[in-house]
Amino acid sequence: MTTAVSAEGIKYAYPDGTLALDGVSFDIREGERVAFVGANGAGKSTLLLTLNGVLKGEGTVRIHGVAVEARNMKAVRRMVGIVFQNPDDQLFCPTALDDVMFGPLNMGLSRNDAMAKAEKTLADVGLSDVGGKSPFHLSHGQKKRVAMATVLSMDCRVLALDEPTSGLDPKGRKEAIKLMGGLSGSLIVATHDFGLVRELCDRVIILSKGKNVADGTPSVILSDSVLLAEHGLE
Amino acid sequence: MSSAEGSARYEADPVINILSFTLLAVASATALRGAYMPLIVIAAFVLFVTSARGISAASVLKKSLVVIPFALMAFAFAPFMEDPHGVYYAIGPARVSIEGAGFLLNASARSWTAALCLVSLTESTPFNRILEGLGRLRLPPSFVTTTAFAHRYAFTLSNDARRMKTAMESRMYGERWLWRAGAAGVVIGTLFLRSLDRAERVHQAAVSRGFDGSFHGPAQEKLRLPDIMFLVVSLTLAVMLRLVA
Incomplete structure (x- = not known):
């Protein structure tokens, strides 16, 4: 199985000097579903933004062998x-x-092709009837699904989702997990939702103060209460 | 939200809507004095078009009346000015100029008809379709996109402001207005900072989906017969209004 994401020594500091990532390294195989868990401010969201070059710090990130740098953006x-x-x-x-x-x-894509693709993707996420509506007039759950559709329509090989179940009611959460379960490609999820991790992910990585401190299967990592407590997760 | 948003009723071409209603609005606003009949014909035509599209004429009429107080305020002094022909009516101690009163009536009628046309445009065309129409009319894409962003986030921002106001008031115990004004200033400042923060995240979201600063124009649409007829009748009425006094 090929490597989908390869990160080596990622460091990122915000302009105010806050060190969000401090030498994070990991590999994610193609088709693997990986959860990044960590307390607030652990660097999860920042890490996702480095994966497609929205934020650029030190270290190297490769997506399917392609380096994340200006010429390959x-x-x-x-x-x-x-x-x-x-x-x-x-x-x-x-x-x-x-x-x-x-x-x-x-x-x-041409406008017609893009529209056809968008309509199909909205139908795939069960929202074919909201295409003409302003996002402002959608419920939070619908907005979350449309947000997911915005990247599904691009046929990305790696999907990075930041807190995909936050703010959803139980039904919406269940639908979101079902939707994510049906996705192909590699899935990276930054979350606090351990239920989601157990249901969906093959692997979990704990981020703490900008470093990855534990890496393993959900059954092993999430049952280690000492480890979780040590990193503000319990 | 306009009446047209999210509805399944006949949706006219936005370019035709923008051109026709704007043309009628400009013609009404600049109508010659005394052209009351053409103004009535235009108002009737506009109400007929909106009704035919399934929009409540009463709602359009009601919204268009918003312009009347402004017109009255702007021209309130006209009846009390010197009359070139020296014809006045005495109302108590005041002298009302016939010419001035006619001017007030005419200006109000023109303003109201123009407002009716513009209200009909916004009621019959969802905002995103108006933007699409503006794009097809070759307005700069950066202008159209910026307007779309502003419209999209005006709602989010007003929601933020409302939540902050509620949070502020839930911790107030009848403080003086000066203190309230200070607190409102803090809320506005915070809202501004939040907007900057949001703008940054929206930019990140756009960039992560391949945005490189170039804008994509709207799709071209084929004109349909009712749209062409609407434009032709609007143009005819506008010309008629300029010719008839």
Whole structure:
């Protein structure tokens, strides 16, 4: 099985000097589902943003062998789709359909092809009837699903989801997990939702103060209460 | 939200809507004095078009009346100015100029008809379709996109402001207005910082989906017969209004 994501010594500090990532290294195989868990401020969201070059720090990241650097950015962003924690950050177009078309249009698809792709993706996430609506008029659960559709329409090989179940009611959470369970490609999830990790992921990595401190299967890592407590997760 | 948003009723071409309603609005606003009949014809036509599209004429009428107080305020002094023909009516101690009163009536009628046209445009065309129309009318894509962003986030921002106001008031115990004003200033400042933060995240979200600073224009649509007829009738009425006094 090939390596989908290879990260070596990623360091990133915000302009105010806060060190968000302090030498994080890991490999993710193609098709693997990996959860990054950690207390607030552990660096999970920052890590996701380094995967497709939105944030650039020290160290190297490779996506399917392609280095995340300026000259490869188009290819990298075609491969890595990021879904932000707050769907209001992700959905910025006048209608849901425009938002789902945004990525395919930037990837060079014609308007008709992008629209067909967007309509199909919205149908896949069970929201074919909201295409013409403003994201502002959708429920939080619908916004989350449309946000996911915005990257699914790009056929990314690696999907990075930031807190995909946060703010969802139990039904919405269940639907989100079902939707993620049906996705192909590699899946990276930054979350506090251990139920989601147990149901969906093959592997879990604990981030603490910008470092990865534990790596293993959910059954092993999530049952180690001492380890979890040590890193503010219990 | 406009009446047209999310509905399945006949949706006219946005370019035709923008051109026709704007043309009628401009023609009404600049109508010659005394052209009341053409103004009535235009108002009736606009109400007929909106009704035919399944939009409540009463709602359009009600919204268009918003312009009346502004028109009255702007031209309130006209009846009390010197009359070139020296024709006045005495109302108590005041002298009302016939010419000025006619001017007030005419200006109000023109303002109201123009407002009716613009309200009909916004009621019959969802905002995203208006933006699409503006794009097809070759307005700069950066302008259209920035307007779309502003419209999208105006709602989110107002929600943020409302939540912050509620949070602020839930911790207030009848403080003085000066203190309240200070607290409101803090809320506005915080809102501004939040907006900057959000703008940064929205930019990150756009960049992560391949945005490189270039904007994609809207799709071209084929014009349909009712749209062409609407434009032709609008143009005819606008010309008629300029010719008839």
